[in-house]
Amino acid sequence: MAIQQKALLLKSKHGQFVVENIPVPAPGPDQVLVRVEAAALNPVDWMIQAYGILREDYPAILGFDGAGIVEQVGEAVQGLAKGDRIIFQGGYSNSTATFKQYTLTTPGVSAKVPDSITSEQAASIPIxxxxxxxxxxxxxxxxxxxxxxxxxxxxxxxxxxxxxxxxxxxxxxxxxxxxxxxxxxxxxxxxxxxxxxxxxxxxxxxxxxxxxxxxxxxxxxxxxxxxxxxxxxxxxxxxxxxxxxxxxxxxxxxxxxxxxxxxxxxxxxxxxxxxxxxxxxVHGSLAAPGHLKAAASLCSALTGLLEEGAIKPMHVEVLPGGLAGVVDGLERLKNNQVSATKLVVHPQETQ
Ligand SMILES: NC(=O)c1ccc[n+]([C@@H]2O[C@H](COP(=O)([O-])OP(=O)(O)OC[C@H]3O[C@@H](n4cnc5c(N)ncnc54)[C@H](OP(=O)(O)O)[C@@H]3O)[C@@H](O)[C@H]2O)c1
CATH class of the missing domain: 3.40.50.720 (NAD(P)-binding Rossmann-like Domain)
Known part of the structure; x- marks a missing residue:
């Protein structure tokens, strides 16, 4: 198990994105540690950088959409096991954000991914x-x-x-x-x-x-x-x-x-x-206190909806360069140069 990982840090409010090494965290009792195979970009990521909104804890790691493999499971977690491939929604914190190689998540904001869906496609779904x-x-x-x-x-x-x-x-x-x-x-x-x-x-x-x-x-x-x-x-x-x-x-x-x-x-x-x-x-967060009941029912239905094809992932474009590719991708989102497509990176390919 790796003890260090690459992460994309927004160094300061309105600052620059930089890839750096940070420690791989251990999951708390209710959390799982996920090896992030694919992370998707969202407009909110460039908005945080450009407008200085939503985050005060700098350096900040962003990224709200992820898919990957469960590596470690906290002792109180039910329903997820090491080796499960999951989709999950990141949060407004460095520990749960997805622009890094390993992140923490919980069963409440995740679902297993059926074999018919690639990790890149899965990452296109959460937010x-x-x-x-x-x-x-x-x-x-x-x-x-x-x-x-x-x-x-x-x-x-x-x-x-x-x-x-x-x-x-x-x-x-x-x-x-x-x-x-x-x-x-x-x-x-x-x-x-x-x-x-x-x-x-x-x-x-x-x-x-x-x-x-x-x-x-x-x-x-x-x-x-x-x-x-x-x-x-x-x-x-x-x-x-x-x-x-x-x-x-x-x-x-x-x-x-x-x-x-x-x-x-x-x-x-x-x-x-x-x-x-x-x-x-709308506050599209599965972890928002007011939405917990609907979030739980959506997460428990999601694997079946994907298996059945009732919910299909987006068309995805994988950006080169691992996490470093996020920077140009956010620029394209900001300039309205992305149409009917989710931009995705492979954090594990980060140099
Ligand atoms: N409140 C929340 O929880 C929440 C969650 C997610 C997203 N958001 C916000 O929702 C917005 C959309 O996010 P997203 O990720 O869905 O965006 P996105 O996928 O990046 O949006 C790109 C698409 O927007 C379409 N578009 C742009 N201007 C348009 C217009 N005037 N009329 C109709 N379509 C237009 C384009 O359509 P064509 O290519 O067909 O022209 C393009 O396909 C962002 O502002 C984001 O921050 C909020």
Missing amino acids: GLVAAALGLFDPYTPSGSAKLFPPWEEGGRGKYAGKPIVIIGGSSSVGEFAIQLAKLAGFSPLITTASPRNAGALKALGATHVVDRNLPADALAEEVAKITSLPIEVALDAISLPTTQNAAYDILAPSGQLVVVLQDAVAAEKKAAQPNKTIVE
């Missing part, structure tokens, strides 16, 4: 799936969800048949998983926005209509009205720029819910004019 799942389908939380019934629980499949849903940004990570979950839940028509080149892939995931994401807000509303005259009671904005949030808010039925993945940016005058619409801000 995107979790944000979509908890934002739409957590009826147990006091806030932060549209509180629909989960399609992964008994009685959930097809429950919303005949009801329309709009998912803004279907080719983003959050969007792709929102489409798949909404399809399982029975929503139809399932309308999404994306660049036209991604329409075929999104229809294969379950979208019934893909509207060009470059349309102005009025034209988008017209397209949606042509597709369905039913009230849009739920929309999820996987992009959540001010423009997309305001466009989505307009499309909603008078008492509809808009799920956003960033801070609420709907104009105050719009809210005053349409006061019965609700905006739900």
